[in-house]
Amino acid sequence: MSKSINIFGFHSIESILKTNPELVIKVIIQKGRKDKRIVDLINNLDTQKISFSYTDRTNLDKISKGEIHQGVISEIILSPILNEESFLNSIAAFDQKPMILI
Numbered sequence: 001m002s003k004s005i006n007i008f009g010f011h012s013i014e015s016i017l018k019t020n021p022e023l024v025i026k027v028i029i030q031k032g033r034k035d036k037r038i039v040d041l042i043n044n045l046d047t048q049k050i051s052f053s054y055t056d057r058t059n060l061d062k063i064s065k066g067e068i069h070q071g072v073i074s075e076i077i078l079s080p081i082l083n084e085e086s087f088l089n090s091i092a093a094f095d096q097k098p099m100i101l102i
Helices: 010-019 036-047 057-064 084-092
Strands: 004-008 024-030 052-055 072-077
Touching: 004 010, 004 057, 010 024, 010 036, 010 072, 024 036, 024 057, 057 072
Parallel strands: 024 052
Antiparallel strands: 004 072, 024 072
8 A cells, every 4th residue: 555645835745746646635725815826726636537625724723733834734545665676677678877966
């Protein structure tokens, strides 16, 4: 079973929606917010068919455990950490020789 984590704030959530939306399990939005940033986020979630719900600020504060959340929190699937063998297998699948920086 995959582990999940919570991410907080607009930049984090917008970034994951652009790069890996399939990792998003759900988004929780602060009730009562109707500003442009929230409307844009909701439109993006609707377009990508990602579920979201509303809750009050107190609950968001509890979920975030003191982190700054800006009124939005998302639960995402934590990508597995690759070990040396899985790394070598993944680069073996490339058509060209990859450049690896360490």
